[in-house]
Amino acid sequence: MADATTIKGGKFRVLLGSGSGPIVYAAPCGFRSKSLTFTKATEEFTIPSCTDPDRVPWLGRDATSLSMSISGEGVLASESVETWLDAAENPDSIPVKVEIEFPAKMITWTGLMHVTTITAGHPTELGRVTNQVEMVSDGEMTRVVS
Numbered sequence: 001m002a003d004a005t006t007i008k009g010g011k012f013r014v015l016l017g018s019g020s021g022p023i024v025y026a027a028p029c030g031f032r033s034k035s036l037t038f039t040k041a042t043e044e045f046t047i048p049s050c051t052d053p054d055r056v057p058w059l060g061r062d063a064t065s066l067s068m069s070i071s072g073e074g075v076l077a078s079e080s081v082e083t084w085l086d087a088a089e090n091p092d093s094i095p096v097k098v099e100i101e102f103p104a105k106m107i108t109w110t111g112l113m114h115v116t117t118i119t120a121g122h123p124t125e126l127g128r129v130t131n132q133v134e135m136v137s138d139g140e141m142t143r144v145v146s
Helices: 083-088
Strands: 012-019 032-046 058-075 095-102 106-120 130-137 142-145
Touching: 012 032, 012 083, 058 095, 058 106, 083 130
Parallel strands: none
Antiparallel strands: 012 095, 032 058, 058 130, 095 106, 106 130, 106 142
16 A cells, blocks of 8 residues: 655645736745635535425535635734735735645646735734734636646
């Protein structure tokens, strides 16, 4: 049995794109811990029995939409604080690229996302100020495997 091929955290990148001209993507400084969530919304319906009308029906589900969200945190770095604030204050979604790099392949999603939440805080009086961010997709996030 072969061992699983895994990757370290630095191989999972969230990059924000510039808004003018050709899009240039860059990873905001200090954004260390990240998670990617896919959501498939569904609509329920009952499946009646044609032969036993008294049987309790099973639920069926149709997929109605897909969504992607990113959440993460790190330190509030001077080098990226304005990038995050500009994205949060922007009424429009911003270009985002997510990369997961394995030794034999790279999975990339690109599309538009809204930065919906920024939370700055600190764990202790002597601790560093942290930055927590949440983003949600605005339309399709296109996946490419290379």
